Amino acid sequence: MAFLIGYSPREGDSIDLVLRNKQLSVENRVCMKISEFQDLIKDLYFKQDLNRGINATFIWLIEEIGEFAHILRSKEIDIKNASEELADIIAWTSSLANLLEIDLEFALSKKYPGKCIKCNSKPCICEKELF
Ligand SMILES: [Zn+2]
Numbered sequence: 001m002a003f004l005i006g007y008s009p010r011e012g013d014s015i016d017l018v019l020r021n022k023q024l025s026v027e028n029r030v031c032m033k034i035s036e037f038q039d040l041i042k043d044l045y046f047k048q049d050l051n052r053g054i055n056a057t058f059i060w061l062i063e064e065i066g067e068f069a070h071i072l073r074s075k076e077i078d079i080k081n082a083s084e085e086l087a088d089i090i091a092w093t094s095s096l097a098n099l100l101e102i103d104l105e106f107a108l109s110k111k112y113p114g115k116c117i118k119c120n121s122k123p124c125i126c127e128k129e130l131f
Contacts, residue, residue, distance in 0.1 A: 033105060038094045057095050064088040071085060
């Protein structure tokens with residue numbers, strides 16, 4: 001299963017979403033599989049991640065989630081900042097996966113095999129159980 005970091009318009013996406021992501025795409029778009037991104041983060045930061053350790057790396061992830069929460073709480077959400085914080089969250093998640101020797105692409109494929117693993121449907125029809 002190929003997960004791509006990047007954006008391709010899908011049926012139902014609003015015009016605003018399509019235009020915003022196309023703008024981000026033009027600025028600085030790199031398409032890669034989750035495994036390629038995890039490898040990139042390993043190549044870039046594994047030495048620092050090892051020195052920092054799992055617990056301190058986890059704290060960094062939580063800090064990024066806090067920054068994202070701060071953006072969501074603002075009156076007008078800054079989508080560019082929100083995009084950057086989500087990217088940081090995925091990067092720190094990748095660092096943790098590297099430290100724990102977890103293959104994120106495999107984990108995602110197993111947990112999200114293209115249909116809901118509870119109701120076996122796409123889209124999921126077990127909303128009441130999840131919300
Ligand atoms: Zn379901």
